[in-house]
Amino acid sequence: MSLTTELWQVLVVCFSAIFTGNILLTTFLGMCPFLAVSRQVKASVGLGFAVVFVMTFTSLLNWLAYRYVLVPMELEFFRFILFIIIIATFVQFVEMVLERYSPVLYQNLGIFLPLITVNCAILGASLFMVIREYTLPVTVGYGFGSGVGWMLAIVAMAGIRQQMAVERVPKGLQGPGITLIIAGLMALGFIGFTGVLQGS
Amino acid sequence: MRDKAWYPVLYMFIATAFFSSILIGLARFSRDRVEANQRLSVEKAVLEALPIELPREASSLELHRIFLERVTGPSAASGNAYVLLEGDEVAAYAVPLEGKGYWDTIRGFIGIASDKNAVTGISFYEQNETPGLGAEIVQPPFRNQFVGKRIAEGDRPLGFRPAGSALEESEVHAITGATQTSTRVEKIINEDLAGWRSGLRSNGDSGS
Amino acid sequence: MSVVKEGLWDNNPIFRQVLGICSALAVTNLVLNTAVMCFALTWTTALSCLTVSLLREWTPHRIRMMVQTLIIAFYVILVDLALKAYWPEMSRNLGPYVGLIITNCIIMGRCEAFARSNPPGKSFLDGLFSGLGYSFVLLMVAVVRELLGMGTILGVPMPYFSTLWDKWIIMVMPPGAFFTLACLIWIFRSIRSGEEEKSV
Numbered sequence: 001m002s003l004t005t006e007l008w009q010v011l012v013v014c015f016s017a018i019f020t021g022n023i024l025l026t027t028f029l030g031m032c033p034f035l036a037v038s039r040q041v042k043a044s045v046g047l048g049f050a051v052v053f054v055m056t057f058t059s060l061l062n063w064l065a066y067r068y069v070l071v072p073m074e075l076e077f078f079r080f081i082l083f084i085i086i087i088a089t090f091v092q093f094v095e096m097v098l099e100r101y102s103p104v105l106y107q108n109l110g111i112f113l114p115l116i117t118v119n120c121a122i123l124g125a126s127l128f129m130v131i132r133e134y135t136l137p138v139t140v141g142y143g144f145g146s147g148v149g150w151m152l153a154i155v156a157m158a159g160i161r162q163q164m165a166v167e168r169v170p171k172g173l174q175g176p177g178i179t180l181i182i183a184g185l186m187a188l189g190f191i192g193f194t195g196v197l198q199g200s
Numbered sequence: 201m202r203d204k205a206w207y208p209v210l211y212m213f214i215a216t217a218f219f220s221s222i223l224i225g226l227a228r229f230s231r232d233r234v235e236a237n238q239r240l241s242v243e244k245a246v247l248e249a250l251p252i253e254l255p256r257e258a259s260s261l262e263l264h265r266i267f268l269e270r271v272t273g274p275s276a277a278s279g280n281a282y283v284l285l286e287g288d289e290v291a292a293y294a295v296p297l298e299g300k301g302y303w304d305t306i307r308g309f310i311g312i313a314s315d316k317n318a319v320t321g322i323s324f325y326e327q328n329e330t331p332g333l334g335a336e337i338v339q340p341p342f343r344n345q346f347v348g349k350r351i352a353e354g355d356r357p358l359g360f361r362p363a364g365s366a367l368e369e370s371e372v373h374a375i376t377g378a379t380q381t382s383t384r385v386e387k388i389i390n391e392d393l394a395g396w397r398s399g400l401r402s403n404g405d406s407g408s
Numbered sequence: 409m410s411v412v413k414e415g416l417w418d419n420n421p422i423f424r425q426v427l428g429i430c431s432a433l434a435v436t437n438l439v440l441n442t443a444v445m446c447f448a449l450t451w452t453t454a455l456s457c458l459t460v461s462l463l464r465e466w467t468p469h470r471i472r473m474m475v476q477t478l479i480i481a482f483y484v485i486l487v488d489l490a491l492k493a494y495w496p497e498m499s500r501n502l503g504p505y506v507g508l509i510i511t512n513c514i515i516m517g518r519c520e521a522f523a524r525s526n527p528p529g530k531s532f533l534d535g536l537f538s539g540l541g542y543s544f545v546l547l548m549v550a551v552v553r554e555l556l557g558m559g560t561i562l563g564v565p566m567p568y569f570s571t572l573w574d575k576w577i578i579m580v581m582p583p584g585a586f587f588t589l590a591c592l593i594w595i596f597r598s599i600r601s602g603e604e605e606k607s608v
Contacts (some may be wrong), residue, residue: 010434010469021303025582026435028430028434028450028582028585029430029431029508030430031429031433032428032430032513039600060489075227076229076483077223077227077488077489078220078223078485080481080484080485080488080507080510081477081478081481081485082450084477084481084510086436104569110568113506118511118513118516119511120430120431120508120511120512121430122509122512123507123508124430124504124508125379127503127504127508128503128504130504131304131503131504132304132305163468169419170594171596171597171598171601172595172596172597172601173590173593173594176590176593177590177593177594177597178590180586180587180590180593181586181587181590183452183586184583184585184586184587184590185583186392187581187582187583188578188583191581191582191583194380194382195379195380207468208468208470208471211466211467211468211471211475212471212474212475215475215478216478219478219479219482221491222482223482223485225485226489230489230490230492230493233493233494234492234493234496237493237496238496241496304503326500328500328501328503330437330580330581331437331438331558331580332557332558332575332577332580333577333580334435376424377577388551
């Protein structure tokens with residue numbers, strides 16, 4: 001495949017990971033922290049950045065692990081466990097590095113890292129990458145795009161909820177109920193992006 | 201013993217070894233079945249695209265037998281399509297279709313008669329489109345409309361038109377409400393048919 | 409007996425705590441897929457709780473979460489292998505979501521909260537009924553979505569819905585899941601707060 005077609009494919013996958021195939025609004029992954037943290041924009045932005053970072057690198061690491069360890073040993077089914085181990089180790093490692101070398105960054109992002117280990121979106125992105133048989137460059141684009149998409153969803157949700165804090169919501173809908181409805185409306189909106197980029 | 205520093209490590213090691221070996225054993229055991237299932241689904245799709253009379257409630261074993269008897273594998277001479285044989289003569293081709301659907305990869309076959317013009321059928325063995333919308337491509341109403349159509353020259357062998365419009369002999373109806381899937385399937389069919397035709401031509405075939 | 413009511417109603421994982429919806433919400437557009445998914449989850453929860461409880465005297469405190477993850481992954485992989493071998497079409501339909509059961513907060517939650525400090529019999533029941541409570545909600549979502557969106561239940565056309573009803577396509581797409589779940593939570597919470605008010 002020529003370089004330009006390859007690059008274009010990465011771009012399309014990245015675009016669709018952010019908008020039309022948004023990992024949260026379309027494939028429903030990463031809902032727990034989404035519902036819990038999306039009350040404030042500041043926290044959401046912090047968590048969002050952390051997710052983008054972790055998702056991009058773990059997708060990459062998991063691709064390498066899958067291709068060079070699991071497949072040759074015919075242990076594909078083991079990917080669930082191996083991916084989780086890689087993700088947990090990576091997050092732990094990043095937390096240690098941050099704490100040591102950048103206290104400022106640690107204060108702002110580091111506290112979110114334990115939350116990320118249980119974020120199903122991270123594992124989900126790697127699993128999708130295996131199912132869709134993405135190549136390495138596409139995987140990186142996909143991981144990055146998924147992270148950005150997740151961040152976009154959670155920040156937008158936080159912005160809306162902050163505005164809504166002064167509105168009257170029926171008792172039964174308060175909290176997760178109204179959040180889900182907002183999410184549904186956002187999902188509806190994102191569907192409008194389909195077909196904007198050829199192949200997205 | 202439980203207070204020793206090495207106990208957790210030993211425990212983890214034993215636990216992992218225990219559970220993993222069970223899984224590895226089961227994976228090996230089921231591997232053959234998984235591969236057989238995959239091959240069977242491809243063969244079934246090839247047969248469904250070709251103009252063969254299939255027994256109504258055929259078992260997988262029967263289908264496999266029919267496939268082995270009547271169909272030969274892809275070769276350069278057939279442009280990488282499966283070939284249905286009537287004795288020694290080519291009766292029809294099953295051209296492989298593959299491309300990105302709305303959600304995931306779509307894979308299937310489109311059957312073209314020996315005149316390299318008439319469509320004998322279409323089938324999909326891999327798709328993950330939206331149930332009720334894009335996934336309708338595997339249902340008879342969508343697939344049956346392909347039978348008897350003729351593919352056009354040039355780079356648009358088959359055209360998709362909105363449901364309800366009048367159709368030419370190289371056109372079919374798209375699925376209402378599944379515009380994305382329909383567009384992509386149209387693209388896949390056209391690209392793969394064009395590729396097949398040029399594959400035949402470049403193999404010294406006189407074409408029609 | 410209280411364990412049963414707890415799992416199914418009072419502490420229903422989804423209604424009460426809105427936990428672990430990620431993995432299953434995506435497949436709720438078809439009742440059949442949802443049923444298989446829920447079976448996989450209930451199986452995993454019940455058996456994982458049982459195993460964690462059986463091993464509770466032996467498992468060192470510090471690595472208990474890793475051991476729990478290992479056990480949960482074991483049962484999930486069993487289901488995944490079985491599906492791939494005996495029902496490949498369903499395995500493809502469910503995609504990565506079966507694997508994502510491993511990260512489902514409900515299972516880990518039950519293991520942590522109950523199984524590791526309770527006898528095997530009770531732990532098994534606790535896991536079983538939490539799983540069933542979760543399944544009960546998801547099946548309701550699925551029935552609503554498949555009925556209103558496609559006019560069928562389990563693929564069988566329903567009298568009014570498959571003929572005269574103008575199918576709500578939105579139910580078949582992601583936003584439909586968000587809206588349906590939000591409404592169910594609303595209904596449930598309204599009933600619950602009504603009950604609580606009456607008992608006060």
